[in-house]
Amino acid sequence: MSARTVRSAPKAAAPTDRTAAGPRQLTLDELGTPLIDTVFVVLDLETTGLDPAADRITEVGAVKVKGGDVLGELRTFVHPGRPIPTRITAVTGITDAMVADAPRVEAVLDHLLGFLVGAVFVAHNAAFDLAFLRAAATAHHRVRPEPVVVDTARLSRRLLTDEVRDHRLATVARHLRARTTPAHRALADARATVDVLHGLLERAGTLGATTLEDLVELSRSRSHRTYRRRDLVADAPRSCGVYRFLDGDGRTLYVGKATDLRARLRTYFGQDPRRRMADMVRETARVTWQVTPTLLAAEVAELRAIQTEQPRYNRRSRRPKTPHFLAVTREPFPRLVVTRTPGPGHLTAIGPLRDAATAQQLREAIEETYPIRSCTTRLRRAQDHPSSVLHDLGRCAAPCDGSQDADGYARDLEEVLALTEDPGPLLRRCRARMAAQARAGRYERAREVRDRSHLLARALVTRQDHAWLTSAAQLELTRPGAQGTEVVWLAHGAVAASALLAPSSTAGGLRPPPEAGRLDLPPGDADPSFAELDLVLAWIARHDVTIRTTSTPLHSPVAGGAELAAELAAARETERIVRRDRQLLSGSKVRRRDQGAQDPDDGAGQGGAARRTG
Secondary structure, three states: OEEOOOOOOOOOOOOOOOOOOOOOOOOHHHHOHHHHHHHHEEEEEOOOOOOOOOEEEEEEEEEEEEEOOOEEEEEEEEEEEOOOOHHHHHHHHOOOOOOOOOEEEHHHHHHHHHOOOOEEEOOOOOOOHHHHHHHHHHHHOOOOOOOOOEEEHHHHHHHHOOOOOOHHHHHHHHOOOOOOOOOOHHHHHHHHHHHHHHHHHHHHOOOOOEHHHHHHHHHHOOHHHHHHHHHHHOOOOOOOOEEEEEEEOEEEEEEEEEHHHHHHHHHOOOOOHHHHHHHOOOOOOOEEEOOOOOOOHHHHHHHHHHHHOOOOOOOOOOOOOOEEEEEOOOOOOOOOOOOEOOOOOOOEEEEEEOOOHHHHHHHHHHHHHHOOOEEEEEEOOOOOOOOOOHHHHHOOOOOOHHOHHHHHHHHHHHHHHOOOOHHHHHHHHHHHHHHHHOOOOOOOHHHHHHHHHHHHHHHHHHHHHHHHHHOOOOEEEEOOOOOOOOEEEOOOOEEEEEEEEEOOOOOEEEEEHHHHHHHEOOOOOOOOOHHHHHHHHHHHHOOOEEEEEOOOOOOOOOOOOHHHHHHHHHHHHHHHHHHHHHHHHHHHOOOOOOOOOOOOOOOOOOOOOOOOOO
């Protein structure tokens, strides 16, 4: 499918971009809910303090509005189940006598939550009121409210930055000439917040915020200038795909992928906190995107575009690691070497491995376990060379000086040559070596052997997975999903095409993909990278993947599978324990408070400042 381009800035003309198309008509879902048709419930709560876990609600005030008209109001005192602190009474004027005959919060909750159904939640410093409402709902076994939230305090900070000295409700209400003056009472403050909301909506309209979606994004925005450039992505669809930010000369600045192009692209215009992303948006003249039938196709297209186009604002995947091999040399007494391209001078090669460091670690693990020589001297069959220090350390059987003959050396090498088919002997030797080091009290050395054993297991499993995946010239895989059946066509492990198929009502099988439902990816310049193979393997590992057709019967070694699985399980458990210990040592480990340690109604936790005003 061709990429689509949004409305461009004046300098965005780039005739070199031949995949761009003009703007399209948005659907009603993509346009969003017009603010004139949005129902808002403006809520204000008075409480005994500032802690939702310890303090209680004393008064509720709510106003429901739509299109500037008041649809209804809700106001009631609430018995907090404890005395109201004197300092709170001094601020709000609410006394114990005023709430003595008031209903408890559990009797008010159902009415309040029903009042909020289908409406947008609005409050000044909304996090405060919403936290108390959720705490009450949880404590009394009601459904936790998860409304769309509009915070007038945040909107004020975006729209009135240079006009008011602070963003307290009283200050903003006075500046916008609200008809009601805030008085630290629930209904009065809610009415004042309604007037503040309407005043802020007028200001937001001058920036192009005409829908609820626009308003929420504006409240999260960090820059007016960046927010105004949302027109660059105004036509983005709600589909998965890959997108590009281009400068005035048509050069790619950034490539990304998204499950929802419209939602993801809009976050760049004012919401992304990274400074380099703000710099990128300032340089952007045009944004293009390409809809893909599946997320895997978007991930692969993004990866290939980054590696090919080298966008300067992308940091990840720009320089893919070069695969390496651990090869066995072809000579009278072979040795292990790390190489990028095994050739006729090698008996066999283990790989491809992710990078040179992984290959080197695997080499050291083998040389520590088997008496394979690690010296670079080219030995003759005469075995009349002087021995090295490794022989004295017990790390080499010294074929150089005749201590080991060629037949004995070949027997030691035999297990190394069979490592790709059966890693069990090597893993067992590594575990025995680790246990021996631990018994001798050399715990650091035991840890090194353990880490190399874990790395060895991961490298061999990855190699086996990549080997069966790349062995077939043509491989078709399917996986059912909520939107249909995903189909992926692979060529030696590289993604060649992808489609999303709907179930066929007549044949009982899969309906052939229409042209618009299939994406053919251009082949890469070389074999698939480790990063691309990892994406495919992650897609396969999720669930219910079926092989529909394959040009080559697929197989993977069975020998050593139990040892590999046990080693991988041990590696995961070790990582979990080490991560937990590091969190405890650094103080970053989060501990949940014992819920039964303190009765929430025992009066503890009162105190702090009076009700917030901004």
